[in-house]
Amino acid sequence: MLQIKKVKKGECEVSGPLKGIRVADLSRFVAGPYCGMLLADMGAEVIKVEKPEGEETRSIPPFFNDIEGDSHYTAALNRNKRAITLNFREVGAKNVLTKLFKWADVIIENFRPGTLEKMGFSPELIQEINPEVILARCSGFGQTGPYKHRPGFDAIAQAMGGIMSVTGREEDPPLLAGTYVIDYVTGMHATIGILSALHEREKTGKGQTVDVSLYESAVSMLVSMIPTYDQTETIHKRVGNGDRYAAPANAFETKDGWVYLLASTQNLWERLCKLMGREDLLKNDQLNSVPRRLKQKEDVNAIVQEWTMNFERDELVNLLDQKGIPCAPIQNISDIMQDEHLKAREQIVKVNHPKVGEVALSGITIKLSESPGEIRYGVPIIGQHNEDIYLKELGFHKEEYEELKTKGVI
Secondary structure, three states: OOOOOOOOOOOOOOOOOOOOOEEEEOOOOOHHHHHHHHHHHOOOEEEEEEOOOOOHHHHOOOEHHHOOOOEHHHHHHHOOOEEEEOOOOOOOHHHHHHHHHHHOOEEEEOOOOOHHHHOOOOHHHHHHHOOOOEEEEEEOOOOOOOOOOOOOOHHHHHHHOOOHHHOOEOOOOOOOOOOOHHHHHHHHHHHHHHHHHHHHHHHHOOOOEEEEEHHHHHHHOOOOHHHHHHHHOOOOOOEOOOOOOOOOEEEEEOOOOEEEEEOOOHHHHHHHHHHHOOHHHHHOHHHOOHHHHHHOHHHHHHHHHHHHOOOOHHHHHHHHHHOOOOEEEOOOHHHHHOOHHHHHOOOEEEEEEOOOEEEEEEOOOOOOOOOOOOOOOOOOOOOOOHHHHHHHHOOOOHHHHHHHHHOOOO
16 A cells, blocks of 8 residues: 555645745646646645646646546646646736736746747846746756757757766667656756745845756766866766676676665675675685776676576565665566555655546655645646636636636636
């Protein structure tokens, strides 16, 4: 059974460190919505604004109960938000956005650069409408520079940003990461930028623009490769599951699965040799230091692989763990959903979906001791909160609201 954290329908008592912060989330796909969800988890009141037919990810399978429009992607990235609809292309949308921008402390958008301006809202005008608002802009390549016009997706950033070039085995083609790692990192960068801008606003009373891009997020993950190339012109090669700087560090097969084992330091190597009953290796001059073992990594890995095949996966993990040797079972999603540690940490939770009931999602990853975040709202369906937000929070009269619906603005 999963750890279940039930979320009540309707209004909830808000807690968390971002209580009182209002966020207008105009973003779609992954990076922007992920940023909005992180803020919502920490107590911000986030309104998701999407087209009347729903944002793009609602049409990406798989779907709940095979109902097109109820996508698993949308559920994973938009829990804890309330949802309204708005047709950005209609003339009446500008008045709605003006009211929304006055309401907000934070605006998140990830349109292609220039789109918000074409809608009639330059950053300068938004600051005039609300001098305290923080405008967070997520894009493929940033708001400036020669590539700014290009559309950006996670795979494009992985390709251009060097991540694919160092992922996979040397003998194979460059490899895409198994999840949208750049989208998520960009969403985190946007969140950090927003929190920094909110802190600065406490001192100055003024908002500002946060500009983050998928491309630069990818490049930022190269870390030490940048100074290494600058000083030595070394282009890192793909090393598969191995470590660039030590051995043994790799995925090793067992009788019934795979284990990742890392014995990269001299101390860990000595522990592993004793555990394997191979103290003779400690006397081998070719293996008696980290640099020497790295040069002989194929032989080192072969020795370890022969040994690990004597065990079942969990048996080996327990044995290595008892000796303080870093290791992990290589788990699939089924393993993760049953993981006792994740249950204890509430990292897998269940929230309400208006159409299908309880849905399992990843929980709140950042744990605060004194002001923890919480999941207050489940997964919103398209326009679920239109009436409450337009009438009660944005101040539209009932007649105005009905007119917006009649004209197809919302």
